Amino acid sequence: MTDTLRPDGFGADALIAQADAHGARNYAPLPVVLSRGQGAFVWDVEGKRYTDCLSGYSALNQGHCHPRIVEALVTQAHTLTLTSRAFHHDLLGAFLARLAAVTGFEKVLPMNSGAEAVETGLKAMRRWGYEVKGVPDGTAEIIVAENNFHGRTITAVSLSTDPSSYGHYGAHTPGFVKVPFGDIEAMARAMGPRTVGVLIEPIQGEAGVILPPEGYLAKVRVLCRERGVVMCLDEVQTGLGRTGKMFGWQHAGPEARPDAVLVGKALSGGMLPASALCADGWLMDVFTPGTHGSTYGGNPLACAVGLAALDVLEDEQLPERAAHLGERALARLRAGLEGHPRVKEIRGRGLMIAVQLTEPTAHARAVALAHEGVLAKDTHGHTLRVLPPLVIEEPDLDAAVDAVIRVIRAA
Numbered sequence: 001m002t003d004t005l006r007p008d009g010f011g012a013d014a015l016i017a018q019a020d021a022h023g024a025r026n027y028a029p030l031p032v033v034l035s036r037g038q039g040a041f042v043w044d045v046e047g048k049r050y051t052d053c054l055s056g057y058s059a060l061n062q063g064h065c066h067p068r069i070v071e072a073l074v075t076q077a078h079t080l081t082l083t084s085r086a087f088h089h090d091l092l093g094a095f096l097a098r099l100a101a102v103t104g105f106e107k108v109l110p111m112n113s114g115a116e117a118v119e120t121g122l123k124a125m126r127r128w129g130y131e132v133k134g135v136p137d138g139t140a141e142i143i144v145a146e147n148n149f150h151g152r153t154i155t156a157v158s159l160s161t162d163p164s165s166y167g168h169y170g171a172h173t174p175g176f177v178k179v180p181f182g183d184i185e186a187m188a189r190a191m192g193p194r195t196v197g198v199l200i201e202p203i204q205g206e207a208g209v210i211l212p213p214e215g216y217l218a219k220v221r222v223l224c225r226e227r228g229v230v231m232c233l234d235e236v237q238t239g240l241g242r243t244g245k246m247f248g249w250q251h252a253g254p255e256a257r258p259d260a261v262l263v264g265k266a267l268s269g270g271m272l273p274a275s276a277l278c279a280d281g282w283l284m285d286v287f288t289p290g291t292h293g294s295t296y297g298g299n300p301l302a303c304a305v306g307l308a309a310l311d312v313l314e315d316e317q318l319p320e321r322a323a324h325l326g327e328r329a330l331a332r333l334r335a336g337l338e339g340h341p342r343v344k345e346i347r348g349r350g351l352m353i354a355v356q357l358t359e360p361t362a363h364a365r366a367v368a369l370a371h372e373g374v375l376a377k378d379t380h381g382h383t384l385r386v387l388p389p390l391v392i393e394e395p396d397l398d399a400a401v402d403a404v405i406r407v408i409r410a411a
């Protein structure tokens with residue numbers, strides 16, 4: 001990357017060096033320094049344009065700097081930003097009601113990061129287990145799936161089966177049982193009298209867009225109901241339109257409706273951290289004053305942004321758009337890559353797509369793709385993920401997909 005100087009004297013190389021010098025080394029970003037975004041595009045400090053095919057891991061479903069969400073953010077920033085939950089504020093009810101309507105649950109508990117929504121879901125299930133199901137205090141078990149991703153807190157990494165996530169962060173939180181994702185018999189065997197909940201992703205995102213076998217979620221639903229176990233789905237990445245429906249579980253039909261969903265990421269359209277646990281009263285009412293909270297959770301700024309972000313998803317019919325564009329992108333990828341010796345599998349649902357390579361060269365391909373003006377992220381060495389903003393225009397999607405095909409076919 002050439003070191004073109006900006007008026008402040010910092011070019012791309014200097015900006016990267018500055019971040020390296022003063023930042024923890026917990027990420028290995030592509031050597032691209034972005035300074036602007038609009039819709040499906042971002043620009044680097046040298047003015048080069050890229051199509052964003054990561055979308056902040058699905059936080060930017062509505063695209064970068066969506067004018068309606070920016071307007072809501074700026075207006076509310078001038079008005080009232082934080083009250084803490086020690087007082088009521090005039091946007092909380094509207095936001096909770098709106099998210100309840102969108103998710104189809106009675107109640108919403110707002111938090112900030114996705115990991116905090118996960119923590120909140122786990123707390124709800126444990127409390128329900130002790131106070132309603134009657135499991136002896138301190139002995140509850142929650143079933144999770146292997147290769148999951150639920151965030152980076154100590155408890156979230158305690159659920160992980162990836163050593164780079166959990167390694168040397170022990171002692172880990174006890175009380176979790178891990179079963180293979182998609183294996184309903186294993187889940188049934190793992191359920192015992194102390195099992196209070198199940199927490200899984202409808203499609204495993206960070207694992208590389210892993211779809212469960214047909215009918216899996218519906219079977220999890222039945223099993224949880226039969227055994228008196230709470231079914232909680234982590235829709236932080238799959239939710240809010242990404243997979244071609246508002247929520248990932250909806251592909252399994254209405255009878256697969258879980259007891260609780262976790263949302264985050266696109267809930268604020270990339271503006272600020274906003275997440276929530278959504279559930280009906282029988283579960284949510286386990287929380288009483290003082291038993292859970294967050295200083296910023298449900299703040300007026302996040303509520304204003306969240307309302308606008310949900311408006312955009314519905315008014316612009318982004319789930320339907322993701323379904324249509326996702327089919328188009330998958331078909332184009334398959335036409336261009338299926339049967340190629342370097343390609344093991346092309347999979348996805350909606351605009352949550354992955355190309356798994358036969359060799360661990362996904363990172364090098366992502367770098368090559370950046371040169372072609374497309375930003376995507378490799379995962380687990382062999383998989384390239386393609387998750388553009390749902391607002392992307394058809395010709396721009398086609399061009400990005402063609403670039404993916406080109407860099408994978410290139411020797």
Ligand SMILES: *Cc1c(COP(=O)(O)O)cnc(C)c1O
Pocket residue numbers: 057112113114115116118149150151152201205206234235236237238264265
């Ligand atoms: C990103 C993600 C999280 C964690 O969200 P943060 O906001 O990064 O804490 C949790 N679950 C899933 C499925 C995710 O994709």
